[in-house]
Amino acid sequence: MAQLLRDVFRITLVDTIPMEQQLSNIKDKVHRLKDLGHDLKDSLITTVMIISLLESYTLLRQHLYIKNKTTLTTDFIIKQILMDEKLHKPLGGGQTCLGNYLCSQKEQ
Numbered sequence: 001m002a003q004l005l006r007d008v009f010r011i012t013l014v015d016t017i018p019m020e021q022q023l024s025n026i027k028d029k030v031h032r033l034k035d036l037g038h039d040l041k042d043s044l045i046t047t048v049m050i051i052s053l054l055e056s057y058t059l060l061r062q063h064l065y066i067k068n069k070t071t072l073t074t075d076f077i078i079k080q081i082l083m084d085e086k087l088h089k090p091l092g093g094g095q096t097c098l099g100n101y102l103c104s105q106k107e108q
Contacts, residue, residue: 008040011052013020016104023049023078030074043069048076053081060084071106 008029013022030045053061060080064072 001033001038004033004036005038007047008033008045009048011048013052013054014054015054019081020078027078028075042074043072045074046072047082049074049077057081057084 008026011026013019026045026049030040033040045063050061050064064077064080
């Protein structure tokens, strides 16, 4: 159980592994903890996910910090992160998007 808690609270999200896989891993560990009798509050898990975001997700992090706390569920956070991840990927033609906020043309 101690290792599961450590894994949940010391996560570091990386850009070399798909976010969906990393976030699913967190949810699995939280469910295993619940099965062991340690039910963590959803608001605590959402906070862990937000603060574990990469620097490239700064705009999303700021956006989530100002959201109404009642709408910040684990499922909502995961959906937002996955949408943002898609927008971080190259679009082709030298164009990239950073979050839901800024698209720019790379200089060739």
